[in-house]
Amino acid sequence: MKKMAAESVIQQILGLKGKDPQFFGRYLLKQDFLEHKIPANERAGLIKKALDCGRAAAQTFQVDYQSIPQYLEEQQIAIHYFEEVSAVTKKDYTLARITLPDQVFLNRSLIDAGEAWIKAETRLHFVTEQTSIETILIAHELYHSIETCKKLYTTQKHLTYRVGPFKKHARLHSLSEIAATAFVQELYGLVFSPLLLNPVLIYPVDPPFGTEILQQFFAEDVSRKPMD
Numbered sequence: 001m002k003k004m005a006a007e008s009v010i011q012q013i014l015g016l017k018g019k020d021p022q023f024f025g026r027y028l029l030k031q032d033f034l035e036h037k038i039p040a041n042e043r044a045g046l047i048k049k050a051l052d053c054g055r056a057a058a059q060t061f062q063v064d065y066q067s068i069p070q071y072l073e074e075q076q077i078a079i080h081y082f083e084e085v086s087a088v089t090k091k092d093y094t095l096a097r098i099t100l101p102d103q104v105f106l107n108r109s110l111i112d113a114g115e116a117w118i119k120a121e122t123r124l125h126f127v128t129e130q131t132s133i134e135t136i137l138i139a140h141e142l143y144h145s146i147e148t149c150k151k152l153y154t155t156q157k158h159l160t161y162r163v164g165p166f167k168k169h170a171r172l173h174s175l176s177e178i179a180a181t182a183f184v185q186e187l188y189g190l191v192f193s194p195l196l197l198n199p200v201l202i203y204p205v206d207p208p209f210g211t212e213i214l215q216q217f218f219a220e221d222v223s224r225k226p227m228d
Contacts, residue, residue: 005211009203010123012214017126017192021051021185024193025178027217032174037161046158050175053153054182057146061187068138077102077145079138084109084205093202093209098141100148106137107201114201127200131188139187140194143180154179 025047029035038046065071072079084093084107096106111133118124118133127133147154154176157169184194195217203210 005207006203009199009207009211009214010121013196013199014123016196016214016217019193021178021182021193022047024181024195024217025051027195028174028177028181029172032172034159034161034170034172035174037159037170038172046172046175047178050154050178051182053147053175054143054179055186057143057150057152057179058183058186061146061183068135068142071142072138075102075145077104077142080105081108082106093206095197095201096137096141098144100145104138104141106134110201110205111137113204114197117200117204124200126191127196130190133197133201136184136188136190136194136197139184140180143183144176146183147176147179152179 022044026043029038029043029047032038061071065074071077080103082105093110094105094107095110096104098104114133115128118127146152155171157171158175159168159170159172161168161170181194184190199210199213202213
């Protein structure tokens with residue numbers, strides 16, 4: 001039964017491999033707590049601008065820096081590791097996070113579990129063909145450092161809505177996540193969205209939630225957020 005379940009999960013991951021960035025952009029936008037405030041006719045444009053922002057940031061990065069380690073050294077950003085302590089199905093997992101301005105934290109438990117699964121399953125080798133899991137996670141978090149330092153498009157307030165008689169201007173944090181995925185894909189020429197690391201790293205330690213994440217990619221109502 002477990003083997004059959006894992007086979008289904010692998011097939012779903014392979015099915016998501018070819019999805020375009022807009023698909024994953026829509027997925028992330030649905031998770032924004034202000035998503036219901038965004039006019040339907042503006043959503044595609046916001047996603048496109050976020051993707052363009054991430055790609056442009058990667059192109060600039062490639063000109064200014066030779067590698068991620070060089071950037072880490074110059075910006076004096078430290079990398080720390082932590083272990084996942086719970087084996088019980090959770091509402092979310094943290095794969096990686098950044099504490100601005102100079103601390104990046106990586107989940108060693110999930111990285112090790114994902115690497116072991118990829119090594120054992122030939123069809124998942126594509127995940128690490130272009131660069132390592134660790135590098136993908138670090139690059140994703142570094143986009144948040146870059147967008148903050150350079151005050152990129154994704155740090156601005158793009159949503160205006162009313163609460164009673166008051167007009168509110170808000171930042172859509174999902175745009176930062178959309179841009180970060182585009183940044184990593186552009187930087188390393190990935191043939192898949194970095195968001196596929198969510199099920200690849202979580203399924204080996206929590207099959208029910210890993211399966212649920214895959215289902216969320218196709219669900220109209222996304223209610224849980226698996227990645228910071």
